[in-house]
Amino acid sequence: MMSLVQNSPWKRLSAVPIALGIIGFAMISPVHAQEKLVRTLTVTGRGFEDIQTTLAQVRLGVEVEGKTANDVQQEVARRSNSVINFLRSQKVDKLETTGINLNPRYDYTNNRQTLVGYVGSNNVSFRVPTEKSGSIIDEAVKAGASRIDGVSFVASDDAIASAQKQALRKATQEAQAQADAVFSALNLTRKEIVNVQVNGASAPPPIFREAAAMDARAGRTAAAPSPVVGGEQRVEGSVTLQISY
Secondary structure, eight states: OHHHHHTSHHHHHTTHHHHHHHHHHHHHHHHHHHTTOOOEEEEEEEEEEEEEOOEEEEEEEEEEEESSHHHHHHHHHHHHHHHHHHHHHTTOEEEEEEEEEEEEEEEOGGGOOEEEEEEEEEEEEEEEEHHHHHHHHHHHHHHTOOEEEEEEEEOOHHHHHHHHHHHHHHHHHHHHHHHHHHHHHHTOOOOOEEEEEEEEEEOOOOEEEEOOOOOGGGTOOOSSOOOOOOOEEEEEEEEEEEEEO
16 A cells, blocks of 8 residues: 555655746846846056156167178178277177168169169167267267267166056056046945956157268267267056946
């Protein structure tokens, strides 16, 4: 008699409400999750920091014209070695070759192309303290440099790194101020910062000053050092905050 009761259809049907109850609970749970979504305000602040440039990035070189390629190249090499040896003696920073060229020069009189010689050059760049750059440029010309292509001004790496931190700090304060203004205007209660995105603080580009080409062979050198004056660079930072309310 007991076995009939245990295996009866009524016993199997009694489990149905329990299963339905479990299914109903699983369907309701996503609704509760949606009710917990956080409302946020996103603001982006920008910060700036101006720093004084203290280094001059100089670009100069040797340019020679002659009848044959071999003669031109040898003269370029001789003068370039003299200039580079002088620059090394001055312990300039980041000395590097930026270009070596040797090209034919033609005359186009009467619609005819006639080879008249060759032009060769060897260009270098280096970095020195701005206050020393004028005298070093003048001495480089005496050593054999025949062209000065330009001077740009930069701050030191340490100064730029410090300015980047200051710019990011100002950007964060600016973002906070924007958020407070919006919450106050809308009469909303500010809660916590839920996300921070640092968009970075970019290093400023060098301040470039074009310099006219100089001809060392003419022997025109100033009695006083060439005046070289730097300037300021601006470092910019950006920070994005996501604040709940």
